[in-house]
Amino acid sequence: MNEHCASRLHGIWALTNRELKKWYKAPVIFLLSIIQPIIWMGLLGKAMNIGALIPNIPGSEIDPATILRETLGTGDYFSFMSVGMIAFTALFTTMFSGMSIVWDRRLGFLNKVLSTPVSRAVIIFSKVLSATLRSMFQASIIIVFAVILGLQFGPTFNPLNILGVFAILFLICVGLSSLFIAITIRSTRIETPMAVVNLITLPLMFASNAFFPTGFMPSWLQTVAKFNPMTYTTDAVRQLLIFSTDYTQLAMDFVYVGIFASVVAVIGIVLSWRFLTK
Numbered sequence: 001m002n003e004h005c006a007s008r009l010h011g012i013w014a015l016t017n018r019e020l021k022k023w024y025k026a027p028v029i030f031l032l033s034i035i036q037p038i039i040w041m042g043l044l045g046k047a048m049n050i051g052a053l054i055p056n057i058p059g060s061e062i063d064p065a066t067i068l069r070e071t072l073g074t075g076d077y078f079s080f081m082s083v084g085m086i087a088f089t090a091l092f093t094t095m096f097s098g099m100s101i102v103w104d105r106r107l108g109f110l111n112k113v114l115s116t117p118v119s120r121a122v123i124i125f126s127k128v129l130s131a132t133l134r135s136m137f138q139a140s141i142i143i144v145f146a147v148i149l150g151l152q153f154g155p156t157f158n159p160l161n162i163l164g165v166f167a168i169l170f171l172i173c174v175g176l177s178s179l180f181i182a183i184t185i186r187s188t189r190i191e192t193p194m195a196v197v198n199l200i201t202l203p204l205m206f207a208s209n210a211f212f213p214t215g216f217m218p219s220w221l222q223t224v225a226k227f228n229p230m231t232y233t234t235d236a237v238r239q240l241l242i243f244s245t246d247y248t249q250l251a252m253d254f255v256y257v258g259i260f261a262s263v264v265a266v267i268g269i270v271l272s273w274r275f276l277t278k
Contacts, residue, residue: 084210
């Protein structure tokens with residue numbers, strides 16, 4: 001039994017390390033994967049200066065920061081948006097985890113792995129784990145640059161909250177990467193998963209509270225957002241970083257994302273046993 005567990009752990013490490021090497025040993029891709037979300041955050045976050053749209057009339061009771069705090073939960077839109085960018089980065093990093101299955105099949109590597117004693121579940125889990133580790137690394141870079149660009153932490157923030165941020169990111173990355181792998185597990189052409197993934201990612205991103213509060217969306221879109229795991233992920237990160245933490249709401253966010261990750265991961269493993277073939 002111990003030998004079996006050791007063999008499984010060795011298989012997970014070997015395959016995960018292979019996926020990570022393809023990432024950090026390609027300097028251009030490595031740098032672009034880090035620079036792109038920073039550019040998005042800097043340009044979009046600073047260009048959308050929503051506070052400037054609210055008139056600041058001398059002697060008036062209208063205070064732009066107060067209005068933003070009542071609508072966004074923070075007096076600075078950049079802080080609101082930059083937290084959404086953390087979830088955005090997790091989404092767009094994990095979307096490529098499923099495509100690697102297609103490439104491995106086309107290049108013949110998948111056939112070689114399937115010929116070894118490594119189980120199909122280990123193959124899937126290694127891709128999920130590598131995508132999760134990449135996403136969490138990029139998220140840490142985003143947090144650092146967000147602070148440099150002006151992220152305002154909430155009144156209840158303490159450094160230990162960062163651990164909570166990584167915990168919720170781990171859960172959502174496991175769920176999303178499992179989802180994308182489940183979608184692409186039978187594909188042999190790269191065009192099919194790319195089309196499906198592009199169809200899914202935009203609704204996941206914009207039908208959430210990543211860049212705009214769901215309470216001001218149309219009622220039908222609010223209903224969609226309530227079932228969107230990205231909504232709960234972004235809310236949890238905001239609770240930990242920029243809001244006055246509501247621990248009841250934070251617990252609900254973790255429970256929802258945890259259930260999503262568990263269910264989709266199980267589905268991905270079941271599909272791997274049935275459809276992951278040479």
